Amino acid sequence: MTYLDVLIIGGGAAGFFAAINIAEQNPNLKITILERGKEGLQKVKVSGGGRCNVTHAEFIPQDLVLNYPRGEKELLGPFHTFMTGDTIEWFEKRGVELKIEDDGRMFPVSNSSQTIVDCFLNEANKNKVNVLYNQSVIAIKKQNKVWTVITKQDEFSCNKLIVATGSNTKIWKVLENLDHTISQPVPSLFTFNVNDKRIKSIPGVVAQNVEVKVIGSNLESHGPLLITHQGFSAPAILKLSAFGALELAKHDYKFEIEINFIGLPFNDCLERLKTLKQELNKKTLFKFSQFELPKRLWRQLVLASNINETTTWADVNKRQLEAFANQLTKAVFKVDGKSTFKEEFVTAGGIDLKEVNFKTFESKLHKNLYFAGEVLNIDAITGGFNFQNAWTGAYIIAQNISE
Numbered sequence: 001m002t003y004l005d006v007l008i009i010g011g012g013a014a015g016f017f018a019a020i021n022i023a024e025q026n027p028n029l030k031i032t033i034l035e036r037g038k039e040g041l042q043k044v045k046v047s048g049g050g051r052c053n054v055t056h057a058e059f060i061p062q063d064l065v066l067n068y069p070r071g072e073k074e075l076l077g078p079f080h081t082f083m084t085g086d087t088i089e090w091f092e093k094r095g096v097e098l099k100i101e102d103d104g105r106m107f108p109v110s111n112s113s114q115t116i117v118d119c120f121l122n123e124a125n126k127n128k129v130n131v132l133y134n135q136s137v138i139a140i141k142k143q144n145k146v147w148t149v150i151t152k153q154d155e156f157s158c159n160k161l162i163v164a165t166g167s168n169t170k171i172w173k174v175l176e177n178l179d180h181t182i183s184q185p186v187p188s189l190f191t192f193n194v195n196d197k198r199i200k201s202i203p204g205v206v207a208q209n210v211e212v213k214v215i216g217s218n219l220e221s222h223g224p225l226l227i228t229h230q231g232f233s234a235p236a237i238l239k240l241s242a243f244g245a246l247e248l249a250k251h252d253y254k255f256e257i258e259i260n261f262i263g264l265p266f267n268d269c270l271e272r273l274k275t276l277k278q279e280l281n282k283k284t285l286f287k288f289s290q291f292e293l294p295k296r297l298w299r300q301l302v303l304a305s306n307i308n309e310t311t312t313w314a315d316v317n318k319r320q321l322e323a324f325a326n327q328l329t330k331a332v333f334k335v336d337g338k339s340t341f342k343e344e345f346v347t348a349g350g351i352d353l354k355e356v357n358f359k360t361f362e363s364k365l366h367k368n369l370y371f372a373g374e375v376l377n378i379d380a381i382t383g384g385f386n387f388q389n390a391w392t393g394a395y396i397i398a399q400n401i402s403e
Contacts, residue, residue: 002156004030006401007149009137009171010164011035013044014373014390015122016129018162021398023127033124034135034151034169039119043166047387048105052113055087055391056384067385069188069243070348071378074358075389081089082395084388090395091125092118103235105383141176142366160401164372164379164394167347171375173333175351179365185375186249187348191243192257193337194231198304202296203229211260212236215332219244225259227297230339235382245348253338260329261301262291270325277321281314291328301321304403346386350377360400362395 005315006022007206008015011033019031033040047053056179058064061079065072088098088106093369095110096119108115123132132154139150140161141291147161165171172182212232219240226234240250248255262269276290286309289298303309307316316324351371355364372393373386380386 001031002154003155004158006031006160006162006164007147008033008162008164009149009154010162010168010373010375011037011040011131011133012164012166012167012390013041013371013387014164014394015162016041016124017128018164018370018372018394018397020120020123020127021395022401023124023129023253023265025398025402027127029349030130030222032126032130032132032156034137034149035131036136036165037131038133040131041120042265044116044120045113047113048107048384050113051107051111052116053107053346053382053384053387054091054098054116054230055084055106055358057084057100057106059084064385064388067383068378068380069245070382072351074353075269075392076358078358078361078392078396079401083390085394087388087391091116091389092232103383114181114250119312137174140178140234142369147366147368149390153167155222159253160368160370160390162372162397163375164390165348166374168289168375172350180229180355181352182361183349185244185347186336187340187346188242188245188247188379189238189341189346189382190338190350191228191233191337191341192231192335194239194243194333194335197335198300198331198333199227199231200299202227202294202300203204205294205297206234207261207294207297208292210236211263214240214244215256215258217244217247217255219247219344222263225261231335232256233291233341238382240381241338241341242348243345246381249382253335255335257333259331259333261293261297262328264291264329266325266329269323269329273321273325277313277316279313282312284310284312285316285324286311301331304331304378314360316353341382346374346379348377350375353377361397362400370400373399 098106135151140149147158149156205227207225213220221239225236225237253322254402289295373390
């Protein structure tokens with residue numbers, strides 16, 4: 001049996017961040033991280049396509065929380081304590097400079113997630129945080145205010161226990177034995193599988209400022225849309241997948257979406273097409289795209305409106321114009337399944353938020369038991385927001401333990 005002051009289950013972003021912050025303020029505490037794999041920080045390593053999307057350049061708490069389908073209300077207070085600006089400062093103080101990209105995502109200037117991994121490993125080592133690998137937890141018990149954690153190899157006891165295991169179903173089962181309620185996990189960030197001849201031949205095409213609705217629901221989003229070999233991706237789709245995670249799971253990921261490719265209402269689009277019919281009467285519809293649509297997408301929508309490649313604007317009839325306006329503003333696609341977004345597997349689900357005190361991130365059921373990161377029923381859209389939740393929770397836990 002190993003006796004510790006602080007034990008952290010989970011060698012990921014939240015676990016290392018909590019350990020380092022506690023150790024810096026309490027150099028005499030015995031702090032250990034248990035990681036179930038042979039190396040930690042794997043999610044950090046693959047995030048952002050291997051560049052690590054550390055956070056997002058959103059500096060107002062009330063705006064930042066809008067990116068969390070689950071956790072919006074609970075994170076408002078914590079973000080007033082530690083948020084984006086604090087994250088930037090934390091990394092800069094430890095020699096890691098971050099940069100802001102056009103879409104607001106923030107990455108290390110090195111463009112390599114290894115920079116963040118190395119920072120955590122170096123800081124943990126410098127502050128004498130012990131990291132143990134291949135430690136798969138099978139039970140957590142509490143006796144006389146002391147926590148006992150049993151792994152396949154060892155037993156540990158501690159005064160303060162932090163669970164930062166991310167979306168780990170085995171740990172959720174263990175926590176259920178401590179009477180915590182688990183919201184069952186479903187995928188939260190995923191792309192839509194669509195098999196449709198309109199998009200089959202044009203993977204790689206991106207349409208900007210697209211509006212997407214899930215038919216028969218209140219779910220809708222807007223933003224860039226990427227056509228892939230499997231169907232649709234990019235922010236317009238990923239926002240829908242995050243905010244619709246529970247509802248879309250109920251439909252077994254089979255549903256219909258309506259896409260407005262140009263952001264205009266049907267009637268406004270039709271009037272614009274009638275004007276183009278007068279202005280471009282000798283030109284063919286097929287060759288010259290309008291509304292700033294990518295040429296390859298424009299052509300597929302022309303063909304889908306029963307307009308052939310040689311038809312001029314002058315020759316297009318009323319029925320064809322209406323069909324084309326429909327393709328541009330109300331195109332319906334059948335979604336049949338989903339695909340994981342890159343390597344970033346994010347789930348909706350985890351510890352019921354009503355059972356956590358968000359001033360401290362401590363369990364309301366058990367004193368000296370804390371939760372950080374995606375082990376909680378908190379998730380966000382893509383863009384660095386899930387990491388910001390991890391940094392904030394871990395920092396507040398560290399402050400509470402250090403008081």
